[in-house]
Amino acid sequence: MDKKRKRLIRIGAGAVAGLGAVALAWTGIAANADEPADAKGDFEAKVIGGEPAEEGQYPWLVALGYTGEGTPFERQFCGGSVITETVVITAAHCAEAVAGPDEVVVFSGSVDLESDDLVETAVADIHIAHDYNEPIDRANDWALLLLDEPVDVEPIDVGTEPEEFDALETAGWGETGSGSASVAEWVEVPFVSDDDCEAAYPDEIDAATMLCAGDLENGGVDSCQGDSGGPIMAPGEDGQILVGIVSWGYGCAEAGNPGVYAEVADFNSAIDDVLEDWS
Structure with missing residues (x-):
């Protein structure tokens, strides 16, 4: 597989059986999950x-x-952030992975997908950005x-x-490449300027709707498949603010290839x- 490898949504065995693996494969290069794995997954969830x-x-x-059988860890495929008590923001490509609400x-209430404190909540409606993939692919990668x-x-x-920062933090249950775990991980990633971001991904960055973060020189820190x-x-x-949504990138934590986030x-x-409209 070449450097511009696809990243596909990770699903548990129960989700594959219920929804069909073909329908769930996203054909872009977003920082979500890799090819469908077995129920335990074949990588460490960090x-x-x-x-x-x-x-x-x-x-x-x-x-x-995904709804259906299996543990929360087996069914998890993307992340999100609560922005009101009844609304979660996530990536548009994550929302497109399901046919409907x-x-x-x-899953909320714990960073551990095996915790007894974890709460499972149904979804009543989904809004995908009307200008997703405009003016270029993966622009406006957000959904509610x-x-x-x-x-x-x-x-x-x-x-x-829009601002520039020294460093940012990202968190999720995505891949590290070895083993498996149910607890979310976090990492600090250096902010990458728009100019450097565009240089890393020529003709693929819409600076108005995307921002980059990662160690350009050394790599080693990044979001990855499953963190989308x-x-x-x-x-x-008054605490942390949400500045972006895990969206896409080439590989994970590779020098010269920062993570790209919806701004x-x-x-x-x-x-x-x-x-x-929802209130």
């Missing part, structure tokens, strides 16, 4: 170069899972999930102004419009 998150560290962090659930009932977790504030839809965060006055500041007003 970000690259990270460490386990503590309970309460990211209360808004949630996992998206009846095929996805949200309306939950069937409120979740008792602290929402994250959504960034409203999850948050990338920056410090704010929420660009579509903040569009998010508000959907929230108003």
Whole structure:
């Protein structure tokens, strides 16, 4: 497989049986999961170069899972962030992996997908950005999930102004390449300027709707398959703020290939419009 390898959504055996693997394969190169694995998965469920998150560290962090049989860990395929008690933001390519709200659930309340404190919540509606993949592929990679009932977790504030940062944090249940684990991992990733991001991915970056983060020179830290839809965060006055959504990249944690994230500041007003329609 060449450097520009595809990244496909990881699903558990129960989800494959219920939904069909062909329908679930996303043909882009997003930082979601790899080819469907067995029920346990064939890789360690962590970000690259990270460490386990503590309970309460990211209360808004949630996992998206397919409905049906299997444990939450087996069914998890993407991440997300709670932005109101009834709304989760995730990646558009994650939302496109299901045919409708009846095929996805949200796991909240713990960073451990095997915890007794984990709460499974049904999804009532899905909104995928109307301009997803415009003006270029993977631009505006965001979607909102309306939950069937409120979740008792602290929402994250959504960034409203594009900024440059020294470093950012991302978290999720995605691949590291060895073993398996149910606890989300987090990692600090250096911010990459728009110019350097565009140089890394010529003709593939829409600077208005994307931002990059990662160690350009050395690699080693990144989000990866299974982390798609999850948050990338920056410090704010009253705690962390959501500045992006895990979207895509070439490989994972490779030097010269930073992770690419949907930049929420660009579509903040569009998010508000959907929230108003759902209120």
